[in-house]
Amino acid sequence: MSIQGSLGTFLGVEMAKPKVGFFELSSCEGCQLQLLNNEATLLEFLSLLEVVYFREGMTEKSNDYDIAFVEGSITRDDEIERLKEIRHNAKIVVALGSCACFGGVNQLKNRFHDLEWVKKEVYGDYPISTRKAAPIADFIDIDLEIYGCPVKKEEVERIVSRLVLGKAVTHPQYPVCMECKANENICLFELGEPCLGPVTRAGCDSWCPSNRLGCWGCRGPAPAANFKQLKEIVKRYNIPVERLLDRLECFGGFQNIVTDMRGSGGKGENET
Amino acid sequence: MKLNCDIDIKHLTRVEGHGNIRIRIENGKVAEAQWEVVETPRFFEAMLVGKHYENAPYICGRICGICSIGHTLASIRAVENGFAITPSEQTAKLRLLLKHMETLQSHILHIYFLAAPDFLGVGSVLPLTESHPEVVQQALRLKLLANDMCDEVGGRRLHPTRTVVGGFTMLPDRYRLNQFRQRLRASLADLLASAKLFSTFDLPSFSRETEFVSLKGEGEGIYPFIGGDLVSSDGVVKAEYDYLAMTNEYMAEYSTSKLSKLSRKSMAVGALARLNNNFNELHPQAKEISEDLGLLAVNHNPYMNNVAQLVECVHVVLDSIVLIDELLSSDWQEERQPVIPQAGKGIAAVEVPRGILYHCLEFDDEGSIQRADCVIPTSQNHANIMYDIEDLARWCVAQGKNDRETELLAQMLVRAYDPCISCSVH
Numbered sequence: 110m111s112i113q114g115s116l117g118t119f120l121g122v123e124m125a126k127p128k129v130g131f132f133e134l135s136s137c138e139g140c141q142l143q144l145l146n147n148e149a150t151l152l153e154f155l156s157l158l159e160v161v162y163f164r165e166g167m168t169e170k171s172n173d174y175d176i177a178f179v180e181g182s183i184t185r186d187d188e189i190e191r192l193k194e195i196r197h198n199a200k201i202v203v204a205l206g207s208c209a210c211f212g213g214v215n216q217l218k219n220r221f222h223d224l225e226w227v228k229k230e231v232y233g234d235y236p237i238s239t240r241k242a243a244p245i246a247d248f249i250d251i252d253l254e255i256y257g258c259p260v261k262k263e264e265v266e267r268i269v270s271r272l273v274l275g276k277a278v279t280h281p282q283y284p285v286c287m288e289c290k291a292n293e294n295i296c297l298f299e300l301g302e303p304c305l306g307p308v309t310r311a312g313c314d315s316w317c318p319s320n321r322l323g324c325w326g327c328r329g330p331a332p333a334a335n336f337k338q339l340k341e342i343v344k345r346y347n348i349p350v351e352r353l354l355d356r357l358e359c360f361g362g363f364q365n366i367v368t369d370m371r372g373s374g375g376k377g378e379n380e381t
Numbered sequence: 382m383k384l385n386c387d388i389d390i391k392h393l394t395r396v397e398g399h400g401n402i403r404i405r406i407e408n409g410k411v412a413e414a415q416w417e418v419v420e421t422p423r424f425f426e427a428m429l430v431g432k433h434y435e436n437a438p439y440i441c442g443r444i445c446g447i448c449s450i451g452h453t454l455a456s457i458r459a460v461e462n463g464f465a466i467t468p469s470e471q472t473a474k475l476r477l478l479l480k481h482m483e484t485l486q487s488h489i490l491h492i493y494f495l496a497a498p499d500f501l502g503v504g505s506v507l508p509l510t511e512s513h514p515e516v517v518q519q520a521l522r523l524k525l526l527a528n529d530m531c532d533e534v535g536g537r538r539l540h541p542t543r544t545v546v547g548g549f550t551m552l553p554d555r556y557r558l559n560q561f562r563q564r565l566r567a568s569l570a571d572l573l574a575s576a577k578l579f580s581t582f583d584l585p586s587f588s589r590e591t592e593f594v595s596l597k598g599e600g601e602g603i604y605p606f607i608g609g610d611l612v613s614s615d616g617v618v619k620a621e622y623d624y625l626a627m628t629n630e631y632m633a634e635y636s637t638s639k640l641s642k643l644s645r646k647s648m649a650v651g652a653l654a655r656l657n658n659n660f661n662e663l664h665p666q667a668k669e670i671s672e673d674l675g676l677l678a679v680n681h682n683p684y685m686n687n688v689a690q691l692v693e694c695v696h697v698v699l700d701s702i703v704l705i706d707e708l709l710s711s712d713w714q715e716e717r718q719p720v721i722p723q724a725g726k727g728i729a730a731v732e733v734p735r736g737i738l739y740h741c742l743e744f745d746d747e748g749s750i751q752r753a754d755c756v757i758p759t760s761q762n763h764a765n766i767m768y769d770i771e772d773l774a775r776w777c778v779a780q781g782k783n784d785r786e787t788e789l790l791a792q793m794l795v796r797a798y799d800p801c802i803s804c805s806v807h
Contacts, residue, residue, distance in 0.1 A: 133803075134421070135421040135423055135803075136446070136803065137443055137444060137445050137446035137449070137803060137804075138397055138398065138446040138447075138803055139443075139445070139446020139447075139449065139539050139540065140446070141446070142446045142447060142490075142539065143446075143539055145490070145494065146524075146528055146538055146539065148521040148522075148524050148525035148528065149525060151521065152510060152517075152521075155507070155510075160507065163505075164392060164394050164395075165394075165395065165396070165397060166394075166395065166494060166495075166505055166506065167394060167395065167504055167505030167506075167507060168394045168395060168498070168504035168505060169504045169505065170394070184421050184422075184423065185421045188421065213443075214423075214425075214428065214440055214443045215423050217428040217440070218423075218424045218427055218428050221427065221430075226427075227424050227427040228424075230424070230426060230427040230430065231422065231424050231426045231427055232422075232632065235632040237422055237637065239421070239422060239424070242423075258443065258540065259446070259539045259540055316537065316542065317536075317542045320536035320537065320542035320543050320550060320551055321543070321550035321551045322536065322542040322543065322545070322550050325439065351433065352433065352435075355432065355433060355435075355436055359436075359439075359440070
């Protein structure tokens, strides 16, 4: 991953000033807006980059960019072509947010195996085009993933700074639970709340549990996740399995474990 | 007079989501004028089917990255109405405070980052950091204040964490609330400066008569935000649960979003509609600024929605100060009340930044969602935008505008509605 163009040096380290583009597929566009949501550091953050494509924020457009941040999942055929074009133009493609990384909330419609029913439920008999929601890595090679629904701006800033400095980007291997403990929160299981903190990849600084909301797993599984233990915790605290499954299937990161727990043809599939 | 003109804008910039503008003028007549919505549908209403009620606010908040708080609160109200839960006074005040700060954040984002560049002759806010640094700083200060308060009350500025059916998971810190009160007071200077800046903007004098739909304030001096009667400037009045009589959704080939109409072929919702229908309920200081900027009810110039948003910013800041005073005048009560599901239907109407939003949820007796319906403000505006573009094209011919001017005016028109297109398709 190398980027041309230079900002000069900082503490003796060569800094690139990459041309970046922000793109959105099926999404709420919230992850892009998160980038504008850190007002205190916004101007400094922008000074690291040359933004050449940001449809939601600027009129000028260019296809000459080094880094493409892609938000959203693929839910219609025409998006595949757009995505491939972005891949073709960019040196580095970053999947921005849970929709791009795992399909996000959009993939909740996939649990109804009959897409015709899904269409009919919303549009009646009016013809409308859609396909199973899928993460962007199903169609192109990606270089980096930034997890979260929404992404955490501090994490985006950290990752972009490392890209600019030519440093490797790594994600925590441990789960949200570790951060939550470090933040000295009351364990949500003690309050009777289901929480995916024990299995979800950290990096959000236990954003939801610190606000007394159990983790919904938007960042996907931690490499070191112990699902067997999670099931035992849930059982010990008498939390209905369905409430755990609601969280596990919300953003698409835990697809394998959901399939495993539901079994084939289980509850929640083709419920109509 | 300009006789021929061909405008074809794919994926209009500086709006949320994907829409196209097409205008064709031949021999001085408008041959084609289209506002085309090409956003991909995400099928939120289907996603919710079979889900336990607690999923509704959490999932529905993800409909929109700008007004996630509004969607979350609408879903919560739909569930609570369905289960016959009345929020405590404290919860109602905190929710309104949170909503106010979303309104401020969203309006400031639109006014400064999306709309203002057109009036200042640039393509985005980026060049303004050089040419008008004080304007950008004003905007950032206001937006920061709104977002910081959303963090404090809702747990997070985007996709809130503390807002749940029955109340809140956690309450804000009282000391910090008092600090926010001071920041709100101080922000009035930035808002007055914004009003001064706006008075220098050359707003197009185009107007087209339409029907404005909004909530009605429940009593004197109460500008509407959460729940209440549904009204239109053509005299229609309906109860909140009768929302389908106000929305009348239909599909058209040029749009993946549903469209709405009421007494006429199209209708408008949003800040201008709210203000037109509730002008006398504005805070006196906000009303004064509105009058100074030439905005009096009922105003049919769609570009005035920008001004109406600014006026609402003043209103919500002043009202937030009152709310904080009231909240701090008594001790905290229980943050969350028990929730007992029951079978039935819950309907909520909430004024979000872009207009009136409806969520309707049907439950079985365990609180599992059987059917969901969301009617989005921008979908209610799409047809109005389309007919405005058609009329604007005619107006541009009559005014002898050249292609570039017509194109810019059409873009500014759509932006004035502050459309949230991915929301409208959801």
